[in-house]
Amino acid sequence: MNALSFFQPAYLWALGFLSVILFLHFFRRRIIKRMDISTLRFFPTAAVNKSRVKKLVDLLLLLARLLLVAALIFIFAGPHDKDSPLVGLRDPKSVVYVWIDPTMSMEYIENGKSAGQRALNLIDSLANILPSTVDIYSFDHESGRFVSIDELTDGNEARDNFAGRFRPVDIEEAAAAFINMSALDHSAVFMILSDFQKGTTEAVNPLLSKLSDNSKNIVCISFMPSNPFNYSVRASVDPTQKDGVSAIIRAHGAPLDSAVVELFVGDLRIGQRTVSCLADDSVTVTFDMPPAAAGSWGRIILHAADPLPFDNSDYFTISGDARRSVLIIGNTERNRVIEAAMRAAGPAFWRPIVRRGGSDLSYDDLNSADLVIVNHFNGRSRILESFITGAGSDKGIIITLDPDREDDFGRIFLRSSGILRGTANVTGSEGGFHPVLADTNSALWRGFPALSSRNASVYRYINPIPGDVLVRLSNVRPMVSSVNSSGANMVIVATPIGVTQANNLCETGFYVPFIDRLGRYALSGRGQDEEAWYAGHVARNPFFGVEAGGTLFDLDGRLIASWSNQPFVRIDRPGVFALTSSLGETSHLAVSVHPSESEMIFIRPDLQDADGIYYFEYRQFLEQAGNLSNNLLAYWLWIILGLLLCLEVFLWKRSMSAVRVTS
Amino acid sequence: MNSLSVLRPEHMAPIRNLTLRAKMIVEGTIAGLHKSPFHGFSSEFLEYRPYLTGEPARKIDWRKYAKSDKSFVRLYEDETNLAAHILLDKSASMGFGSASMSKFDYARTLAASFAWILIRQKDAVGLTAFDEEISWYMSPKSTNLQLKNIISYLETSTAQNQTRCGDTINSAAAMIKKRGLCIVISDFFDEPEAIATGLRHLRFKRQDILAIAVADPMELEFGGKSAFRFKDLETGREITIDSQTASEYFNKGFADHHSALSNTCRELNIDFEVVTTAEPFHKSLLKIIDKRRRLN
Numbered sequence: 001m002n003a004l005s006f007f008q009p010a011y012l013w014a015l016g017f018l019s020v021i022l023f024l025h026f027f028r029r030r031i032i033k034r035m036d037i038s039t040l041r042f043f044p045t046a047a048v049n050k051s052r053v054k055k056l057v058d059l060l061l062l063l064a065r066l067l068l069v070a071a072l073i074f075i076f077a078g079p080h081d082k083d084s085p086l087v088g089l090r091d092p093k094s095v096v097y098v099w100i101d102p103t104m105s106m107e108y109i110e111n112g113k114s115a116g117q118r119a120l121n122l123i124d125s126l127a128n129i130l131p132s133t134v135d136i137y138s139f140d141h142e143s144g145r146f147v148s149i150d151e152l153t154d155g156n157e158a159r160d161n162f163a164g165r166f167r168p169v170d171i172e173e174a175a176a177a178f179i180n181m182s183a184l185d186h187s188a189v190f191m192i193l194s195d196f197q198k199g200t201t202e203a204v205n206p207l208l209s210k211l212s213d214n215s216k217n218i219v220c221i222s223f224m225p226s227n228p229f230n231y232s233v234r235a236s237v238d239p240t241q242k243d244g245v246s247a248i249i250r251a252h253g254a255p256l257d258s259a260v261v262e263l264f265v266g267d268l269r270i271g272q273r274t275v276s277c278l279a280d281d282s283v284t285v286t287f288d289m290p291p292a293a294a295g296s297w298g299r300i301i302l303h304a305a306d307p308l309p310f311d312n313s314d315y316f317t318i319s320g321d322a323r324r325s326v327l328i329i330g331n332t333e334r335n336r337v338i339e340a341a342m343r344a345a346g347p348a349f350w351r352p353i354v355r356r357g358g359s360d361l362s363y364d365d366l367n368s369a370d371l372v373i374v375n376h377f378n379g380r381s382r383i384l385e386s387f388i389t390g391a392g393s394d395k396g397i398i399i400t401l402d403p404d405r406e407d408d409f410g411r412i413f414l415r416s417s418g419i420l421r422g423t424a425n426v427t428g429s430e431g432g433f434h435p436v437l438a439d440t441n442s443a444l445w446r447g448f449p450a451l452s453s454r455n456a457s458v459y460r461y462i463n464p465i466p467g468d469v470l471v472r473l474s475n476v477r478p479m480v481s482s483v484n485s486s487g488a489n490m491v492i493v494a495t496p497i498g499v500t501q502a503n504n505l506c507e508t509g510f511y512v513p514f515i516d517r518l519g520r521y522a523l524s525g526r527g528q529d530e531e532a533w534y535a536g537h538v539a540r541n542p543f544f545g546v547e548a549g550g551t552l553f554d555l556d557g558r559l560i561a562s563w564s565n566q567p568f569v570r571i572d573r574p575g576v577f578a579l580t581s582s583l584g585e586t587s588h589l590a591v592s593v594h595p596s597e598s599e600m601i602f603i604r605p606d607l608q609d610a611d612g613i614y615y616f617e618y619r620q621f622l623e624q625a626g627n628l629s630n631n632l633l634a635y636w637l638w639i640i641l642g643l644l645l646c647l648e649v650f651l652w653k654r655s656m657s658a659v660r661v662t663s
Numbered sequence: 664m665n666s667l668s669v670l671r672p673e674h675m676a677p678i679r680n681l682t683l684r685a686k687m688i689v690e691g692t693i694a695g696l697h698k699s700p701f702h703g704f705s706s707e708f709l710e711y712r713p714y715l716t717g718e719p720a721r722k723i724d725w726r727k728y729a730k731s732d733k734s735f736v737r738l739y740e741d742e743t744n745l746a747a748h749i750l751l752d753k754s755a756s757m758g759f760g761s762a763s764m765s766k767f768d769y770a771r772t773l774a775a776s777f778a779w780i781l782i783r784q785k786d787a788v789g790l791t792a793f794d795e796e797i798s799w800y801m802s803p804k805s806t807n808l809q810l811k812n813i814i815s816y817l818e819t820s821t822a823q824n825q826t827r828c829g830d831t832i833n834s835a836a837a838m839i840k841k842r843g844l845c846i847v848i849s850d851f852f853d854e855p856e857a858i859a860t861g862l863r864h865l866r867f868k869r870q871d872i873l874a875i876a877v878a879d880p881m882e883l884e885f886g887g888k889s890a891f892r893f894k895d896l897e898t899g900r901e902i903t904i905d906s907q908t909a910s911e912y913f914n915k916g917f918a919d920h921h922s923a924l925s926n927t928c929r930e931l932n933i934d935f936e937v938v939t940t941a942e943p944f945h946k947s948l949l950k951i952i953d954k955r956r957r958l959n
Contacts (some may be wrong), residue, residue, distance in 0.1 A: 031889040032903065038759035038766070038882065039852045040895040042916025043909070051908040217884055 007078030014073045018066050025062045029363065061651040068644040075637055094187040096130070097146050098123055099139040099174040101194035101223075102167035104535065104597040108195060108225050109307045115223035118618060119193040122221065123149060129625050136179070139174040141167045146177055146352075166536030168570055169203040170560040174209060189217045195224050205606045212610040220615045224602045225307070229253030231277075231300035232311035232598035233261065237318065244289040245316065247300045251277040252600040256304055263287040264320075265298040291553050297576045297588040311537075311598045315576045315590035324396075324523060325540075326353040327369035329361060329384065330377035330409075334498040337506045338373060338515060345516030352544075358409075363387070364567035368540045371396040375498050377409040378402075385413055388490065396522030397490040400497050403428065403460040411462065414492070419485050424462050432457030432503070433473035435510065444470060444521050451599065453510035458503040461494040480518065490520045534594040538568040543581065550581040552589075711735040713818035721842055727880065746841050748870070749774050750832060751817075752849030754794040755897040758822030760883040761943040762941050769824035769940040770848045770877045775814050776948060777846055782810040789816035790816065791838075793831035825897040826850075829857025836864035845870040850877055855923040872933040873951065876921065880941045885913040 006012065100106070100123075106116035113121075116430050126136055127149060137146035171192065182188030190211060194200050204220070211218050216487045229252060236246040247261050256277040263270045269288040302312045326342060342350040356365060358377050366372065366387045372395060374384065388397055402408035404425040407612045414420035436452040437445045458473055467481035470491070479494050495503050497515065505511050533539055541563055543550050549564040554577055570575060571591045580586045607613045616624070713771060714723050714734035718807055727735045751774050759768035764772075781788040782805060789803035790813045799816055799853065801809070828849055839845070845865050851874075865872050887906040894901045921937060928935035938947040 032892050033889045034894070035885065035894045036759065036896050037893045038756035038850060038896055039880070040893060040898070040900055040911045041852060042920070043904060044912070047908055047912040048902055048904060049906040054905055054908055300938060400665070 006078050009077060011073055011077035013071065014076075017069060017073075021062070021069065025058075047389055048273070049613065056583075057651055057654055061648065064478045064647045064651060068641065068648055071637060071641045071644060072440040074643065091134075091187050092131075094125065094134050094189060095182065095185055096134060096136045096191060097139070097174075097178045097182065097191050098126075098136065098149075098191045098193060099178075101169070101171075101192075101197075101200055102141045102536065103169060103197065103200060104166045104310055104593055105195055105197045105308065106223065107308060107310055108223075108228070108230075109309075110225050113497045115195050116223075118223060119221075122193065122618070122622065125622065126625065137172075139177065139532075143172055144170070144173050144177065146174075146181060146659045156490070157239075158242065167570075168537050169200050171200070171203050173205060175207045178216070179211070189219060192220045192605075194220070196220075196222050196602050196605055197597070198599065198603050199596050201603040201605050208613055209607060209608055209610060212608070212612055217612045219615070219621075220605050220607075221618055221621045222604070222615065223618050224604075225600075227253070228600035228602065229306060230308045230311070230478065230598055230600050231256050231259065231302060231304040231306045232308075232593070232595075233300050233314050234592070234595065235316040236302045237298075237316045237614055244287050245300070246284050246286045247273075247302075247314075248282055248284050249277055249302060250276050250282040251279055253279060255279045259302060259304040261285055262301045262303070263298065264301070265290070266296060270298075276289065280640070297590055299576065308598070310574060311593040313574070314592050317576070317588045317590045322520075323349055323351050324370040325368060325542075325544075326350050326371045326373065326519070327365055327467065328353065328355045328372075328375065329358055330375045331498070332357050334376045334496075334500065337374075337511075338375065338497060341506070341515040344512050350516075350519065358384070363542070367397070368544045368567055368646065371398070371523055373398045373400075373497075373519075374409060375400045375496055376402060378405055378407045379409060380412060381409065382408070385416075388413070388425070389417070395489075396519065398493065398497075398518060399490055400493040400495065400521050401462040401465070402496050402500070403462055403502055404500070410492070417485070419466055419483055420494075421466070422461075424464060426460055427477070428458075428460035428502075429464040430459070433461075433475045434458070435479050435505075435514070436472050436474055436608055438470065438472070444517060448513060448517065449509075453508055456503070456505050456510040457507040458495050460502040460504070463494065465492050465494045467492060475584065483522075486566075492519060493518070533571060533589050533591040535574040535591050536570065536572055537594055538570045541566050541569045542579070544568075546584045550579050551579045555582065592630055669883075670719070705894065709891060710738050712738055745781065747777075747781050747786055747845035748789045748791060748803060748835070748839060748843065748845045748846060749777055749792065749813075750835055750847040750849070751820050752793045752794070752828060752847075753792050753798065753820055753824075754826035754828075754852075755823050756826055756850055756852045757877070757929055758896055759882075760940060761879050763941050764941055765822065766850055766877045766879055769938075770875075771817040771820065773875065773877075773938070773947065774846075775817050776944065778810055778813045780804075782807065787843075788813065791835045792816070792820060792921075793828075793835065794822075795827040795831070797831055797834055797838075798824075800835075803843065827854050827857075828853035829859070829861045832858065832861025833864050836861060836868050836870070839868045839870060842869040843871070844873070846873045846875065848875045848877060851920075851924055855920065855927060858924065859927040859931075862927065862933060866931050866933070868952070872928075872931070873955070874924070874928055874933055874935045875951065876924065876935070876937045878917075878937055878939050880939050882913075882917055883937075883939060885917070886910050903954055 036642075100116065100119045102116075106119065107114045123138060125137065130136070138147045138149050139145075140147045160344065175190070178188070178190050182190075192204060194204070196204070208218060208220075220465060232250050232252070234248045234250075247262060247263070249256065249259070249261060256275065258274055259274055261273045261275055263272075270290065273285040273287070275283050275285055277283045297315065297317045299313055299315045304312060306312070326339075328338050335355055339353045339355060342353055350371075356364065356368070358379070358381055361383055362383060362455055363383060366383070371375070374386075374397070377384075399414070399422075401410040401411045401414070405411075411420065411424075415422075415424075434454045434456050435458065436451075437448060439445060440448045440451060452474070457574070461473070461477070461479065463477050465478050465481050466485075467478075467480040467483035469481050471478075471480035473479045478494065480491060483490050483492055495505075497505060497518075501505060505514065543563050544565055544567050549562065551562050552560040552571070554560055554575060560577060571589070574591050574593050577589045578586055578593060579589055605615065607615055667685065711727065712735065714736050717737065722736045724735050724737045727737075751770060753767060757770060758765050760766060760768070778788045778790070785805050787803035787805040788809060790799065790801045791797055791800035799820070801812060803809075823852070826849075828851055832847060847862075847865075853885070862872060862874065888910070890903060890905045891909050892901060893902045893909075925935050927933075934951075936951050936954065938950070
């Protein structure tokens with residue numbers, strides 16, 4: 001205890017009672033009765049010595065009583081370390097905002113209880129420990145706001161049960177809500193209850209300095225396991241089904257010895273393997289797959305006893321209905337033909353196809369699309385530009401250049417970003433040039449009907465365009481090229497591909513396969529594997545931008561969610577779910593545990609030596625918070641009190657033993 | 664008020680005249696008795712007569728029986744002419760008194776009462792007063808003048824000097840020539856072994872002994888709440904001791920001492936009686952007399 005202070009210093013006046021005890025003791029002892037007695041023969045030297053010892057015992061008894069009373073008074077006065085951050089919690093006006101880490105790793109079971117459950121219990125304990133005037137709010141991950149724990153009544157699942165409500169780390173959202181709610185409240189305390197797994201800590205660290213700058217008190221309470229270990233399994237499915245299904249088993253923190261891995265397709269058990277794995281290593285076992293219908297589902301189960309059981313199963317679907325969403329930006333009327341061509345080329349693959357004029361463009365539109373085609377779009381769009389430059393490798397982008405418009409987005413953007421040099425100009429001829437493919441053997445043009453189409457003519461185009469040439473004109477000028485510049489991966493077409501005066505592509509048989517191949521090429525190698533669904537993590541709504549909705553059921557037929565056209569959706573639990581669209585189509589979604597949750601990497605948050613940021617282990621916090629409850633001091637004061645009571649009883653018995661002998 | 668209640672020590676204490684005290688006690692106590700409590704100790708043998716069936720077996724002369732194989736009873740010439748010695752402790756410890764009367768005051772009243780009773784039934788009474796040595800000796804006589812002299816001495820004597828109870832009883836025994844009764848009144852605050860030696864000597868002199876231990880009520884149940892500074896009445900030595908330790912040691916020591924005395928007396932076939940200065944005199948006397956009757 002660095003600096004002692006008292007919650008109820010008025011109780012210290014009671015120390016005055018010590019003087020009463022002292023007075024009574026010495027006043028009583030001061031009276032010595034003089035008496036003539038018939039004989040001293042019954043008082044041997046031992047009696048006199050014993051009397052002296054008793055006098056000493058009486059003094060010790062007095063001291064014990066003084067300390068006993070003093071300890072009691074100290075307990076009621078409530079001494080505490082005034083530098084402790086928890087003292088602030090006892091301020092009747094303080095408001096406590098609690099964020100509980102909603103990630104799956106909080107399901108880690110230690111001593112029979114999960115970290116999440118212990119976090120919920122801690123909130124209950126806080127309600128009992130802190131003064132009744134202190135308001136406690138808990139962050140509701142669903143609504144994104146803080147809710148008074150009084151509203152979480154008994155029987156509420158949110159209060160009583162942590163399991164199965166996984167979310168991504170939304171502490172940024174919680175911190176924003178906290179700052180809003182406690183803008184003028186300096187006694188507000190933000191509590192972060194987490195196991196501080198790597199991902200969580202990485203999200204928390206930048207917020208700590210931000211909150212500290214706002215003069216807020218932050219208390220981090222760690223539920224970090226003492227000896228973390230975990231086993232996980234992940235399924236890897238070959239879409240062609242030629243290589244069967246692979247199960248990747250990882251052992252984090254402890255070796256795995258002779259565990260059984262099972263493969264199920266639907267409810268049918270297909271195979272079983274016994275695996276062993278060294279600590280912090282992984283092994284892969286492969287199961288042969290029987291022919292399975294596209295859209296069917298399966299799961300792999302690892303039978304191993306570990307504290308985090310949710311990642312001992314992984315789910316997968318047999319791909320067959322892979323589809324890609326397309327966003328066409330530009331003149332919606334002129335671009336209607338692109339949509340028609342893609343529908344004609346692959347009605348099941350290219351869907352949904354959304355057209356946007358450009359002015360009503362949003363990030364959600366861009367994020368939800370796999371392939372973005374910019375055609376006949378005039379003017380500039382900051383959203384689109386920033387999207388293209390920051391899209392990374394997971395989006396397919398096709399940009400066409402309009403030789404008839406100086407304000408064409410493609411030309412302006414490519415020039416401003418330095419991709420299109422100043423030498424590029426509008427070029428053309430009355431007769432036009434027909435497109436010529438490089439070959440029909442490469443992955444791009446394999447199986448294309450012809451190397452060139454003389455029916456198709458390009459009258460005006462931008463020349464030259466940079467990048468690797470994919471299609472040339474009959475005059476050998478590049479018509480389509482692939483560019484990778486400053487993080488932007490895109491396909492550039494030197495002429496528009498919608499309804500235009502610059503070419504007649506859309507009027508020929510060349511057009512549909514040409515658009516389909518360009519789209520597929522733009523997506524190839526862009527990480528456009530089938531989208532993975534992770535429990536608690538948002539994913540793009542497959543119904544976003546289309547005139548349809550869907551309903552999500554679990555395999556037992558229970559309704560899980562209804563999705564309309566919101567950009568993002570989330571499934572809280574791992575498993576296999578059936579998604580039925582309003583058009584009557586049904587597909588399965590396999591939802592897995594995010595791989596980062598299985599890694600047992602815990603990092604203590606960086607407190608940055610900032611004032612107002614405190615870190616406690618779970619038990620340490622309960623211990624210190626408990627010591628603050630009801631104005632009572634730490635357990636050691638009670639121990640001292642108990643010892644003094646024992647001493648008091650011992651000395652008193654010793655003092656009274658003489659009386660009992662004679663009686 | 665019961666007529667005997669006036670014999671309580673607190674009522675008798677204001678009566679300084681010991682003659683009057685003794686007379687009141689004896690007449691109040693002994694008046695109703697039809698037979699003398701002290702008899703059967705005469706040493707003048709008359710003759711034998713055959714034992715008659717139904718008589719107490721203790722009357723049989725076992726020596727005669729051993730020689731002749733016949734049961735006889737010894738007859739004495741005179742059963743009432745008793746020579747009694749009263750041995751009174753007048754050491755300083757007897758001067759202790761927490762109640763209305765000191766142990767010595769109580770003891771000399773008892774002594775006067777016994778003398779009165781014995782003289783009244785024509786027995787000879789003598790008085791031996793002692794502290795660390797014999798300070799007064801009167802051989803037994805059965806005259807009224809003897810009674811007057813005894814009471815006169817008792818009235819003027821005071822408790823002083825240290826106790827050497829055992830030695831002085833031993834010395835007194837040496838002075839006794841004739842078989843008789845010996846009444847020892849003391850607090851017996853001496854070594855039990857020394858006292859036993861003295862009493863054994865008295866028994867050797869064929870004395871029927873009545874040992875009366877006079878105790879103050881506080882000595883029987885010592886207690887107190889404050890610390891004590893004790894001064895020994897005999898030696899003047901002082902000690903300071905807390906009440907609990909004092910109670911523990913004094914009560915245990917006193918009980919052990921009396922237990923040792925009691926055992927010694929039982930071995931020597933001596934009547935041993937403890938009286939407290941809070942007890943009414945008639946009760947003390949009746950207690951002693953009744954006990955003797957039962958024994959006889």
